[in-house]
Amino acid sequence: MTARFRLPAGRTYNVRASELARDRQHTEVVCNILLLDNTVQAFRVNKHDQGQVLLDIVFKHLDLTERDYFGLQLADDSTDNPVSVLFAN
Numbered sequence: 516m517t518a519r520f521r522l523p524a525g526r527t528y529n530v531r532a533s534e535l536a537r538d539r540q541h542t543e544v545v546c547n548i549l550l551l552d553n554t555v556q557a558f559r560v561n562k563h564d565q566g567q568v569l570l571d572i573v574f575k576h577l578d579l580t581e582r583d584y585f586g587l588q589l590a591d592d593s594t595d596n597p598v599s600v601l602f603a604n
Contacts (some may be wrong), residue, residue: 532584548573 544562546569548557556576560569574582594597 548587550577 541563542563543559546558546560548558548569549555556573558569558572558576560572570587573587574585579585
């Protein structure tokens with residue numbers, strides 16, 4: 516089964532159904548981060564990214580320059596939505 520897409524200048528491009536299904540899969544996840552002031556902030560990252568990517572996004576959000584003193588810790592509170600906690604060393 517194929518789907519047909521129109522390209523500029525009247526050309527068409529056929530896409531297999533398996534390619535469409537693969538592209539529809541969710542590649543992003545939402546990570547809830549509990550910050551040091553007890554607020555929870557949600558961040559979206561690609562589910563295939565390493566943890567450093569999430570940490571860099573959190574640092575950028577907080578505008579941190581001294582990044583060596585902070586980290587993330589997974590807090591499993593036995594719910595469907597685990598929360599990562601930003602901590603200071």
